[in-house]
Amino acid sequence: MIINFLLGIITIGLLIKGYRLWFSEPVPSIENEVLAFKAVAEEVEREKAEKSNEKKQNPIVKSVNINTSNKADLMTIPGIGPVTAERIMIHREDFGLFQSVEDLLEVKGIGPKTFEKLKPFIKTED
DSSP, X not given: OHHHHHHHHHHHHHHHHHHHHHHSOOOOOXXXXXXXXXXXXXXXXXXXXXXXXXXXXXXXXXXXXXXXXXXXXXXXXXXXXXXXXXXXXXXXXXHOSOSSGGGGGGSTTOOHXXXXXXXXGEESOO
């Protein structure tokens, strides 16, 4: 009697285990999950690198005439924001046209370092 009981339990256990193996989805391995995560992380890093390269490669900016440009045109110069553009225009109105690009150093907020960054993008004559 006890032997029949034990054989019955073993048989039921085997049937349940077989059912689970047959009808359940395979358990994902941790290695597959790690590989999938690494692939996604590499893709994100690649996209970040592409975006930072796009930011570094400034679009070709034409030279802007600081004697005739309006505020919007002055703001197209890399490093010139609305306040500095306004200061350039006020300086131009108060002291007349800039004779050379170096005269831009007289504008408040533009020092030698800033001027060196701006120099390739500015001109005083068309």
